[in-house]
Amino acid sequence: MTRMTADERLRDGSLLEERIQTLLKPSVRKIDCEAYYPLDYMTALGRDGFFRSEGERAQEVRMAGVRIVEETAAACMTTAFNVWCHLAALTYVRHSGNAALRRTLLPGLENGELRGGTGLSNPMKFYAGIDKLYLKAEREGGGYRVSGQLPMVSNLGEGHWFATVSETAGGERIMAFFPVGAEGLRLEERLGFLGLNGSATYSCSFDRVSVPEEWIVSESADEFVARVRPEFVLYQIPLGLGVTAAAIRSIRQAKEKQGGCNGLLPVQPEQLERELERLREATYRLASQLEEVSAWKALLRVRLDTVYLTLQAVQANMLHQGSAGYVQTSAPSRRLREAYFFANLTPTVRHLEKLLAAQSLPVDESLL
Template identity: 50%
Template structure:
């Protein structure tokens, strides 16, 4: 679904999805194929360009990129979200070196970025301790510890990471995958979303020069970027819901039209989807943190409802491993456990 005024963007992304993503969706789902070429093509097409800082129009357009991608493949849309999160870190940083040397490469399709912030997001919600430790050295920092999972990683990629310092402060660094002392172990044994290039990251005295430090006050910096971190996630669910609604409508004549007796129908889902979608796109300024959390939670729950209905409407055909409803079912449960998870969101909204 493209909002009026963004037809040009749609005309650019539609052929990229058709050529570089749709033919590989089953391979992404079943063979852990990483659609890196598609992600890079978005940058090469100019779809990540910004004035170097957060701007409402840029956020709006990039959210729609996630939504359109998720309708075809939420796994790859999740990778896209990872990349947009990394762009947000640099756009919001006051480090001009990062903006001058790395941001253009991430925006023009030369390389890709990742988030690495699942652990600190949980830490700031009181769910777990920070996993990385930083020790100050001349002209930089030494990072040690382990991150259980970081997605959208590969050769030449960069990712954000937060570490605790000896002084009790938190710093946020931008880390290249080629950094000396950094080891990776691929994680591809999930129920789904195995084509997300996810790795466990072990930091063995990894030196990060000062020029790659995003912020030496990560607590305050994350308060600044977290609305966009979450905003870019919501279209993942919107894409799944819309695809499920389309699938349900196509299945309406199965078995003599018996699907009309099922409790959950496409029109009900479409009405709720439209309401949440309209609400989401009024929040692009990032100012209403609580409302953003509410929409994120509601979309995650509606996605679970939509994919279950899609499975029932398509019957036995949906129960095949290669079916689109089965893929969306796995992807929706991943979104339910994507930081901030449903239980994380419930905790934040009830505190």
């Protein structure tokens, strides 16, 4: 197909909408109820150029990523979460100073041949002072051996890679990628969640897994994670934006139910739309100015506000839909479960509140 720039992907949503309509929407119930992984959709995004970054400005790439997650989440947040995992993995590779790693992974991650997961939930909690690191690394030759266990890593399967952080006996922390299928790496699928069982989530046990030099993202993980953390959080925000937009549409569809008495409910679509538009504008503004020192606290504020708006919107959606929303396989009940996952996605609501409380600088209001 003709090469699209990130800017063109933002302005012309027809191809993305076509992929959502044909490759994603027909499978949403199967994804939600049967833990189905939408491989065709994930592959198509790469094949169609939605993940391409060569020759494009970083701001355009970030804004395109936000748009992809938001539009996908409006149809299915499980799949949008998988897209977020992939974008996070792409972020790590793009920022790595290891040219061999970039040659190995970047083309495949961008063109849809490979998919990426992110094992940074535990490290993000570690850097916030609320958990210990679960993986240990031993130096061996030019690389390392990694051991330990991660309870949950998502977007995994054949042809998938994921990154995580491990610590040496000397207290140094390294970040590296691992392919699913690496010798000594054992995966066990995690199911039985309230929602998002189609997210291809596994516990990962490392038994002295070899890490050659070409898999190393950074041998200074502390500084590297601090550098990529804003993009990690940025791409999460549109998960909530998409779910909220879908909930508002569903509320409007129920306007005439029960003789129009939905108009008496305390939360109406207009107020949700105003807050949604404010947060959407702030998200794209942050995507274009993420390098600003003041962006981090504003980013945390927008991420947290989006969680609270999403929770409010899906609850209102359930009330406006009434008994129709109470069916287990209904879209409103699915969005309710998706929203509670969003609230517990690292950084969780309480994690975000802690991060914001620790910031000494005030929020830059011009970014909100």
